[in-house]
Amino acid sequence: MTLEEVARFQGFLSAVSGLEGEIRKLATDGWVPKFLRRTGVPLYWSWCYEFSLAELLALVFQATGMGGAFLEIAKSENAHARLLAWPEEVEGPSAVIKPRQVVLVLSMLFALLYSVKAIGFHSLSLSDLVRKGLEGDDVALRRAIAIDPTVLSMPSVVGYVGGLQLRGEPRRLRQLYLAAAKGPNKQLQPYWNLRYMERVLTEGRVFESHSREAIYDLVTQRLRLYDARGQDSFKGLFTTLARWRENATT
Secondary structure (H helix, E strand, O other): OOHHHHHHHHHHHHHHHOOHHHHHHHHHOOHHHHHHHHHOOOOOOHHHHHOOHHHHHHHHHHHOOOHHHHHHHHOOOOHHHHHHOHHHHOOOOOOOOOHHHHHHHHHHHHHHHHHHHHHHHHOOOHHHHHHHHHOOOHHHHHHHHHHOHHHHHOHHHHHHHHHHHHHOOHHHHHHHHHHHHHOOOHHHHHHHHHHHHHHHHHHOOHHHHOOHHHHHHHHHHHOOOOOOOOOOHHHHHHHHHHHHHHHHHO
């Protein structure tokens, strides 16, 4: 993965997180809520977290009529680079979203939004946090619930919570429900975009293929995601990135 691709995909994640107001407006204003009331279909998206972030992106492309273009890109030799450039390559949906698909698409957009927000807080997508939680990491599951309490309605999480109830573990159950009320740790928010960058660098194996100097220049000079004026800013940046990587894998 090149540094140019890193910059583009980091920008894509930032753009998705910036759509929160527009997505919420779509769900509460205009014809969408009228459609939901008329059809009686609930807006429910926690099932989307059963998929990885990559799988969820693929589902969004498919549901919005861009499935053919997405599959064509995926089969090409330079699939990764072309996927990062998809906003320019795919000018718009190849088919109008049908009324019965509105709820599906809106649900997936909400799930995509919260998955990206999870990366901004914890360097892991919401799906990854849930997966770690179901493997026994209560801290990861509490973090997922704090970002989106609807995680508690996921089929797999419902089964997990049922197991805690059967085993008689009220303290762990109480901690899960408290997480839904508390919300995410807002102190982590100032590093939002830098956390997106860390995830892209890690997933793209950029730490192994590029020098620290090149990464430092990308983050501080080109994208201005970290203040390079402070003393020992070089060491500080990579100490921070290393801590996030460690927290995401342990």
